[in-house]
Amino acid sequence: MLIGYMRVSKADGSQTVDLQRDALLAVGVEVGRLYEDLASGRHDARPGLAACLKALQPGNTLVVWKLDRLGRDLKHLVTTVDDLRTRGVGFRVLTGAGAQIDTTTANGRLFFGVFAAFAEFERELIAERTRAGLAAARARGRKGGRPRKMDRATLKAAQALLANTDETAQAIAKRFGIGTVTLYTYLNGDGSLKEAGARLMEAGEKGQQ
Known part of the structure; x- marks a missing residue:
C-alpha cells in the first residue's frame, strides 16, 4: 500500500x-x-x-x-x-x-546507504568546523568570560550549530561564552544571518582580500 x-x-x-x-x-x-x-x-x-x-x-x-x-x-x-x-x-x-x-x-536501498554515508560525513565536517571555531575563539581570549563583541570565527561556528543541530540558542551562546541576546543580534533561530551577522561576515571577507 x-x-x-x-x-x-x-x-x-x-x-x-x-x-x-x-x-x-x-x-x-x-x-x-x-x-x-x-x-x-x-x-x-x-x-x-x-x-x-x-x-x-x-x-x-x-x-x-x-x-x-x-x-x-x-x-x-x-x-x-x-x-x-x-x-x-x-x-x-x-x-x-x-x-x-x-x-x-x-x-534504491544502495543509493540511500550512500546518501546516509554523506549525511554522516556532513555531520563530521560540522563537528570539525565547530571545534575549529571554538579553538579560534579561545585563542582570542574568549574562554572564561563573555567577549565584548561577536567575532567572525564564533559567528560561523554558532551558525553551523543552529542550522544543523537540535542544540538550543541558549546552550550555543553558553558554549561560546556569549549572551543569548548577542547571539540573536547576529543570527536568526534557524542559523540564517541577520543584518548585523551579514555585515560581520562581509567585513571579514573583505579583510581577507
Missing part, C-alpha cells in the same frame, strides 16, 4: 499542494491515503506528518514528491527513513534530488 505525504511552507494560500497531489495520485496513491501539512519544515508542528507516520504499517511505502518535503534537515531525514526501515516500511522519492531513493528496491 502506498501512502503519500505533502507539505508546503506557507499556510497563507500563496502555495498549494496541487502539484504534489497530482504526482502522488499519478503513481497510485489513493486520495484517502494522502496526508499534508501547511508549515515550514524546520520549526512548525506538523500534525499531518505525525498522523502519516502513525498510519504506516509494515509493507506500506511512504511516497513524497521531493526529498525536502519530509525532513527538517539531513539528520532528521536520515533518522526518519532509517526508522521506517526498521518498521518494515518503504520510502520513495518521485523527483528532484534523491529521486533515486526507493528503499523497496535493491538499487
